Amino acid sequence: VTGCWSTGEPAAAARIAGVDLVVPNAEKHLLAEKIRTAFGEGGEGDAAPDLPYLPVSVGSTRALVKVEDGCNMRCAFCIIPATRGRQQSRPLEAVVAEVRALAEAGFAEIVLTGVQISAWRDPAGRRLVDLVRAVLAECAVPRLRLTSIAPWDLDERLLALWDDRRLCRHLHLSLQSGATATLRRMRRPYTAASYGRLLERVRAAIPGVGITTDVIAGFPGESEGDFAASLAFVAAAHFAKVHAFPFSPREGTEAAGLPGQVSPEIKKERMARLLAAAAEGELAFHRSLLGSRATVLWERPRGGLGHGLTDNYLRVFSEAATGMAGRLSDAELVALAPGGVQGTPILSRI
Ligand code: SF4
Structure with missing residues (x-):
């Protein structure tokens, strides 16, 4: 392991x-x-x-390419700096070569991954925007997806790259809490208000973008008022997906020793409310896309049902797409479905 x-x-x-x-x-x-x-x-x-990092494939549709690892931050709850060490970036040329090879091998979507890919940089002073630009310019990849971007480290020049439709309109911006007081105790370097302004800028620059996030319930010292603020933030933000977690102390982290640990019963109750607010926001995002068309990358069917993701992180289900794993097609988004929407593939566009 x-x-x-x-x-x-x-x-x-x-x-x-x-x-x-x-x-x-x-x-x-x-x-x-x-x-x-x-x-x-x-x-x-x-x-x-x-290879310094081994590429990982997900089914036959999507391949993950790690561009960096480690972290120089010290969020109070996180063990990653202790276990993965200081942040390190792979050379731009190595990433481009790997993406090109995977695209030539037939992967329809490449995902650039890391602890926080916004931390990528190289000795020549190049940043993530330069890496993504190089990948798009030099690789015939049908779709390119970015993963975790630190909310305090989004290079605004990156937003101009979405003119290229191969770049998925999806950003993962980890919120952790929608209450500034909790963010301070977590040692996260932003406020709920500045995160909200970031969402506005991203949504203005990338119409239809799906934003996914992580939120912790029951961080030490989180009062009912703090939690209510976090809940209200999540409900209003209409995230495409919220990964919600109850706070779990990790030995060796600052948060494990903080006063004000929240009882398991309260954490459980807050999680239930957080999941409900997240589901409502996700539903609002899904509903906003009904009646439109989207390009879906179909995956292996489950339980006789074809399914796939749009570029903006919407799960689309269709009985007519069971034989389309690994292929991209347009689909009409026709009705809400559990966990996403029901779609009708437009076969002439395959
Ligand atoms: S939560 Fe993210 S930014 Fe914070 S220490 Fe962990 S890896 Fe680094």
Whole structure:
């Protein structure tokens, strides 16, 4: 196993039944070598390429390309700086080469991932905007999706790149709380108001953009008033998706030792309200897209139902799309459906 938890708790990870090897995040790039050392050569064809980051494919439709790792921030609840170390960026040329190869291999969508891709930079002073521009200019990728952008680190020059329709109208801007008092205790360097202004700028620059986010309920010291403010923010923001979590103390983080820990009962009750507000906002986002057309990247069907994502992070379901995994097609968005909308593929446009 590898990842943040096992890096922070290697002994506990090693005790889990079935775990033979624990590889810390800092040594993940040596994964293939470590497996060979621990278990011997597995025969011809088992060698992984010697890449600093291994590309990950999701089904046959989408491939993830990691552009950076680590973090120099110190959010009070987060273990990542301790487990992944200081922020590091991959060279621009390596990212471009990998995206080009994956696009040539037939992936319809490439996702640039990292802890916070807005932190990407290189010794030549280039920033994420330069990386994305280079990928779009040099790779015949049908769709390019960006992942987590720090709300305090959105380079406004990036917003001009959405003239290129291959760039998905989707940004993940992690909110964590809609109450400024809680954000301060979390050591997040923005306020609820400045985040709200950021949403306005992004929505003005990228019409139809889907914004996804993360929100924690029951952070230490969160009063009922703080939580109500956070809830109201989430309800009004109409996020495309809210990843909601009850606060869970991670050993070694500042938040684990903060006074004012919220009881499990209150966290549970706040989570239920947060999930309800998130669902209402998501529904409003889905409803706003009904009657329009969108391009869907269809995935492997589930339970006899075809489904896929639009560029702006709307899940579309269709019985007529069961044989279309890995393909892009336009679809009419005709009705609300649980978790998204029902769509009708426009077959002539495939
Ligand atoms: S929450 Fe994000 S920005 Fe904050 S320390 Fe963790 S990885 Fe860094």
